[in-house]
Amino acid sequence: MHQDNEIFSAAAIRKHAQAVRAEYETTLKSFVDIPSVSMDPAHKADIMACAEFARNLLIARGASAEIVPTAHYPVLIGTFHRDDSYPTVTIYNHIDVQPADPAEWLHPPFDMVIDGDRYLGRGSTDDKGPALAVLFAAQYAYEHHLPINIKFIWELEEEIGSPSFEQFLIDQTAAGKLATDSVVVSDTIWVSREKPAIPYGLRGLQGVILRLETGVKDVHSGLTGGLARNPIGEIAKIIANAYDASSGEVHFAGFADGAAEIDEKELENFVASGFDVQKFKQAHELHKTRTEDAAQAAASIWARPTFEVHGIVGGYTGPGVKTIVPHKAEAKISMRLVPDQDPHQVFEAFKAFVHSQNPDVEVIPEGSLKPFKGEFKGPYSEAAAAAMRAAFGKEPAFTREGGSIGAVVSMQQVLQVPIVFLGLSLPEHGYHAINENFDWQQAMGGMVMFVEYFRRLSLLRA
């Protein structure tokens, strides 16, 4: 096959991107408008509708596609197959999304608004927008006969910790459907619009629900207060003894077991990445952070384990003060873990701590993801960095990510090929937040970047 440098130049792809912009936008809107919320069982039909939509989308763009059932939600496999002798790259994205409360959003989260260059809707940046940009790039590469085979794995359980994904990988590998030379994951976030990032590490995650029931119904605090137990108070005590929320320091035994130390060189890299506490606060709209020191700040989100309370259910939460004693409380907690921590071990340590504090509290595990640490050297990382430079004219930083993608750990274990992160999202896009958005600059740049990345991979076995 002949490679025409003209056809694969950044300028040509950019021109092509402009030509298909309207197509990209209407497709993205249809994609985002499906509320494929994996966390809420009420959205099961939407998950299935999203799988159907995705299959039709892959097929409409010229790929073969199938919906592969699993024990829970299905996974999509798509392929632009050229020739067995060519290298194969597999692109991982997820097309399930976080929940969204319409009351909190400026626009309805599942009725995507196109506001100039901005796309507002749940899933626009995490991860449907990037998934669609890669698909458009892959279609271009395929139609222009780039000597490479491109596969897609689109997951629908990423936001619930990928419970069926590893078995899917094992089964489909056995069936010969997942043979690949490398994987590229497009679900990560730059340091800033000015600083692209290629992360080489991810934190793991251990979710936990603490539940305490002290009665059958909420009771009157005048009639029973003093004698009745208060489950919210008891849960608050456990949380306060588990960690100091002011500093983030975690106190229970076994929490940091196995966590690799961060060395000076790594801290230097974090600062060199351009990580800036002021910009971080701006991007995430935070009033204050726990530290103002750039190196410590970057380390605390990329390389240190955390303890987090996401919410406490129970009691009265309406207007004013309703003087009841709650009869049950549930705390939603998770811990982000770093290489080489074992989520199961940390869960057991926390459970032992909770029971030493209060034997009546139920400790329920919720989603578990191992941390991931990859390499930032070698031909794939170099191709990724070169593609980023070519598309965005900027030098990427090699960083870590504070988030967790359980699927990545599974792919590393089952597929045993290099995994590279090429993300398109920006901090201000609001991953998991209200008013999540994506934008045309990143989508267009993404198309250029991915065509260039595919072109470079196609040469690796040339």
Added chain:
Amino acid sequence: MHQDNEIFSAAAIRKHAQAVRAEYETTLKSFVDIPSVSMDPAHKADIMACAEFARNLLIARGASAEIVPTAHYPVLIGTFHRDDSYPTVTIYNHIDVQPADPAEWLHPPFDMVIDGDRYLGRGSTDDKGPALAVLFAAQYAYEHHLPINIKFIWELEEEIGSPSFEQFLIDQTAAGKLATDSVVVSDTIWVSREKPAIPYGLRGLQGVILRLETGVKDVHSGLTGGLARNPIGEIAKIIANAYDASSGEVHFAGFADGAAEIDEKELENFVASGFDVQKFKQAHELHKTRTEDAAQAAASIWARPTFEVHGIVGGYTGPGVKTIVPHKAEAKISMRLVPDQDPHQVFEAFKAFVHSQNPDVEVIPEGSLKPFKGEFKGPYSEAAAAAMRAAFGKEPAFTREGGSIGAVVSMQQVLQVPIVFLGLSLPEHGYHAINENFDWQQAMGGMVMFVEYFRRLSLLRA
């Protein structure tokens, strides 16, 4: 006027009560079906509708009645006036109710169900059912020419701490409308169905909202966790440092200032009242209590101050674990206070404590009620005890109440007459709880008790 003992005998009233039972029940249903929730501004129109209903009800039963506006919600004054030379008794009830979440109830809370002898609906026992029983008794006394004047004060702000009530009392006293020889409050709860109670003390209350905002929106705990502050964690820390939820012990300086000690004699009375921890747990459907000792248990709800967390707002409270860092948290807290504590002083002590812990936390006062301690001797208490015996054939206990009725403290200060508590509610009626209910036995017994109480009062100045 002639007093016919036959007409005012327990047997005669009971017969009369049976004859008007259907009337009582349909009226109570119309009363309960008005969702007069004072706490939620969305129910303002219902509050006004409830005032109209109450005026029409008083007039239909033969009393004069007027709706007296205040700075917030109105108060009803009703009167069965016979003769200026007769003694006057004023009955206090409130006709506003607690909020109710229909999803949690077996029946819709504002569509009262009559299930045999039981009346299920919000406000049925607190306090519309008792209010209506007294009204029926007063009508009977009036129609049978008992030589007594009977006034009604029906409040619509009791559940929000009676913010306008004291000014109402001052203004209407000045206008000469509230002249009375004594007050009877019918808004308290028996020890058990077998043990009527005449409380002589009430706890006070200080509501507080703690509010902390650390950002503008919830953020991703992978992207920001470790660096972003967690307001729920910080609030939990304050709560855990303020009190030990396991024991109920409060730790911050100034909390117990002014609290009168409980003496041995009083503890003995509490036990003699028949207070029983097992029955208490059953009535309130509690699995465990903080103590199993009867005297300590009774003291902890009747005579000791408390610290209570009613709920924590903020973060994610849906199904599963959504890994966000919340951007704000609000804790709803109240403290029940005992004689002779000053709510304002306790609030200031708590505020100082919170700010010593975390200067970023807003500390907002919410409703404040002084504690009340009356007498359990003298002609009014004796008449009350005799009326209870006559109606229910049981010896009442003189106890305290753990709850707070701000209006009582105001009446004591402004009206300066004896105040007696004659309640009809039972622990299993579920004050402030889901599936609140009242029953015909208590309503009928209440009619007998109040006619007898009025008869005895009519003799006091005979």
